[in-house]
Amino acid sequence: MPFSPQQSPSLWCNIFTLLYTLKSNYGAPPLPQISGFSMSNWRQTGQAALQQLAPWLQKAMSGVDFHWLFFVLIWIAAYPSVWAVVIIGRRSLWSGTEEVDMDQEEEVVKAVEDERKALEEEKKAAEKAAIAAARKEAVQKIAAERDQAPAPTPAPAPAQNGTNGTNGVHVEEEELWEVIGGVDKGGIMVREGESTTSTQKSDRLSTGALVEQLALKGDRLHYKLRKGTGPEEGWVSIKLTGKDLVVPWVEMGENGPKRRPPAWKVVKQPQIEFGQMKEVAxxxxxxxxxxxxxxYTKDMIVEMGPEWLTQAFHKSGVLPRDNAVTKISDAKEFIGGGAGLKCTFTVEYKKDEPYLHKKLFCKLPHKPGTSDRxxxxxxxxxxxPEIVFNIYLQESVSFRVPKFYFGDISAATTNFVLITESIPWAETGKKDFSPGEIEPAYDKYKDWELPDGGPMYYLACCRALGKMAGYHKQKRLHKSVDDTEMFPMPDPMPRELPKTLPALDPLAKKQNLAKVDQWPGRTRPGWGWG
Structure with missing residues (x-):
């Protein structure tokens, strides 16, 4: 082990040995008593001894031939009694010195380690304090913004018989339709009654005419003429052999067409057993x-191509009839959450418009045959519920959501598709943002990735939910939200798995059992439950 005067008294042990030899053989002055020697005073004792010997050494060495002095030093070094004193002195006069050296060394190492741990604890405490301060500041800032925000303006109370008391217009927007069929025949056929066998009127309803919906029963529309030529009132078919004849009228606004959702209808969902999924899907x-x-897959989007996207976007009302999708490219899937498959793709339009996004996002169902699906x-x-929200509620809620382009679902197959704008997320790890810039997509269950640890974000979500509840109370959402059939509540659940699920190991069984928490009507007989 390398010698260090600061850590070991070994040097002073050798100095004392030499000094006692000089005292015994050459009449050096008395030295300090060593009976009180300890680890706490060994350095001071040695220094005092040297100070007492300094005058004697100076006097003894005056006029000394240094060759003779060198010889004396060699003789002292070689004299057996000197080495005996060195050996015996270290083991008898100062017995335990070596052990003390090692003990002290361990104490020093332990002290250094304790100091390092203390510094680490201080650093962790400082980091926790900084996070707590940031959270407190964020909460105070949000509270201040909430207190300063103006109170929402109440919506006008609906008048009796579904009209607005000021101008007699229906609270719900007028259901207007545009005639697009009959181009080669001067318009479309009009009948007096709902039945397709009722009396046909002599005039046709002109292509391009704008009509108000009085009633809609299946594919038959009872209308009142608002613009164009033809019978003032009658019944027409909105489609024939799959081809649209009359479509919801799209009003152009500052941000593009004002999308009009299809008429709401209640859809009964049949029970599908696990073993049937591949077939029905x-x-x-x-x-x-x-x-x-x-x-309902990425490959199908590419195969059905721009023609289908054009039809779908016309149907949903986001794309004017004089525009079209001309190309699909760069379609690719990516991982993001577990509620379905995701992909993005790029489109080109016949006419580019500032309200049309070229980078689109698509959500799709899991592949059939898996427990996830x-x-x-x-x-x-x-x-x-996600499809229903995007079709019917997206434009009436009080917070921003990705722009809806198309979405639909089939109860018979459970297949669905949801197409929206693709969100331009910031790069992961970015901390500074400009107004309107979107933060990175933080991973689920990793709140520590959030700049403030979570409070600001959870509070923002709760505020948005509160606003949506307020809009509901003020009748600003779709009228059928009050109908429990739009978002039905699930029945109580049985704590068992469907018998039709494949054999599961104990861990997988526990994981799947934990998923059995929502399923309307799942306790009915013959639905695959034990």
């Missing part, structure tokens, strides 16, 4: 709300 049935077939699409029934 392989069918491409029309959607329940827009009534057209749709892709069965739990999410059947047992939990997660897909339909």
């Amino acid at each position: 392989s069918k491409n049935d029309p959607g329940d709300y827009y009534g057209i077939k749709f892709p 069965y739990f999410v699409s059947c047992m939990w029934n997660h897909d339909r």
